[in-house]
Amino acid sequence: MNHAPFIWGSYVISAIVLLWAALAPLVSKRTIIKNIRTFNQVREQSK
């Protein structure tokens, strides 16, 4: 039996999961920073 697909498959899947777990919060950070900026702009304008 050729073991290569099992070995490389393991590492590719692991890399995808670890990358996703690392990058997913950064995507939400963009939205949060945008929301903070919008909130502060509204607050400054209402002063």
Add this chain to the structure above:
Amino acid sequence: MKNDKPRKNAFLMFIHKMGSPPWFYNFTGKFVPWLWAGFTVLTIWGLYLGLFKAPPDYLQGESYRIMYIHVPAAWMSMLIYIVMAVMGFIALIWRVRTMEIMAMNSAPIGAAFTLIALVTGSLWGRPTWGTYWVWDARLTSELVLLFLYLGVIGLYKAMDEPRKAARAASLLALVGLVNMPIIHYSVKWWNTLHQGSSISMTGSKIDPSMLWPLLIMAIAMKFYYGANLITRSRITLLEQDLRKGWTRDVIEGTAGEHKS
């Protein structure tokens, strides 16, 4: 005895400071690039040694190389759960918000490692056992661990008030601790297809040429956890404190001018 008092005060001061969101955000932010760098360097080094330099196993051939991701991921799945439960315990008793946030942000990272351990274990099982899955004690208890992580994540997301949600999820995390000795001792308590531990506190049955890449990868995964946890926790703090002044200062780069 005279030296104890200032040390204790310094420690309490640190814990007290950790409870301050702006201080936590700025202090932990300094470590993130170093942790990611450490993870990257150690992973490249560990994988190079494990995949290209270590010799094939006399029994399993090349398939044992899955060990260099499977074993560190399985170790991390358990370690993160214990850390999450301890932080959840601190959050429940002392109501430290940063601890609640770190406990809850540990759950998705732990779930990711558990998923990796299960999938890579399954892919390792096919060439060695002849099957992708068996309902033996080690595999089943690891699957239960994944469900526990998903339960903690689900409970935390299900409630509107984040602090109340974190306390409820922390309680679930503490209850789930009972699964830890079951996972660890499953290969001793039951007759399982999964092999017993090759590494213990007293020594290792693995040849050093195969052991070192494994240890390097295990350390690399700890760097990953640290970097990812801090990154997630800082983002959660920003999200929860969206209307507070310190978040504006941090984003506009005037954090040093703001006194918290």
